[in-house]
Amino acid sequence: MKFVVKPADDSFEMMLEAGQYARIWQEHSETILNAFKNITGLEFQQRLITARITNGTYGNAGLPGKAMILPGNYAAEDRKICTLMHELGHRLLGGNALNSVALGLVADTDENFNDWQWYEHRHLYLFLHDAVADAFGPEYAERCTKDELNNEPEYYHEAWEWAMNLTFEQRQRAVRLLTAEALPRNRWHERDDLDEILPRDPAEWFKKLHPE
Secondary structure (H helix, E strand, C coil): CEEEEEECCCCHHHHHHHHHHHHHHHHHHHHHHHHHHHHHCCCCCCCEEEEEEECCCCCECCECCECEEEECCCCCHHHHHHHHHHHHHHHHHHHCCCCCCCCCCCCCCHHHHHHHHHHHHHHHHCCHHHHHHHHHCHHHHHHHHHHHHHHCCHHHHHHHHHHHCCCHHHHHHHHHHHHCCCCCHHHHHHHCCHHHCCCCCHHHHHHHHCCC
């Protein structure tokens, strides 16, 4: 997978921040990609991901035809890495047809945005902490977790608590159940037509992943 970083504008600050993200990717890409593979068994299906570095606070994973957004106002390198892995985790799921729409958990409408966020982050947090720990160690992963819980929206907290109430072994079981639904690139066409995606009961789905 090729990862291209571009500043949102030609200002010195954005050029500098984009350069830092590019250096992070150059130095740590193999470690990051291997960690995701080790924890999920999934590989990135997109051949190219472009990230725009903006003078903002939050990131956004983007879509196959839409650039990822990464915030360019963080001084600490570890927060850049945490944010990058968070957004890449979303891309890993989406690229394998494991987003909430493709799984039939929500319809593709704006009115389902809150549910969509809740479901997406439940799935992400089944493996994000463990992938960061695999790549950079458990203390690093704890810092990433603490930073997210201190700075991100409330649904992050709820989804994080849901996932992290499981043991590592239980999260791995849930990840295997989730990734059993994956479609690699050569099978994307099977979920091209949103009208043909069978609805799935969210309560039953998440009970399957997180049994009482």
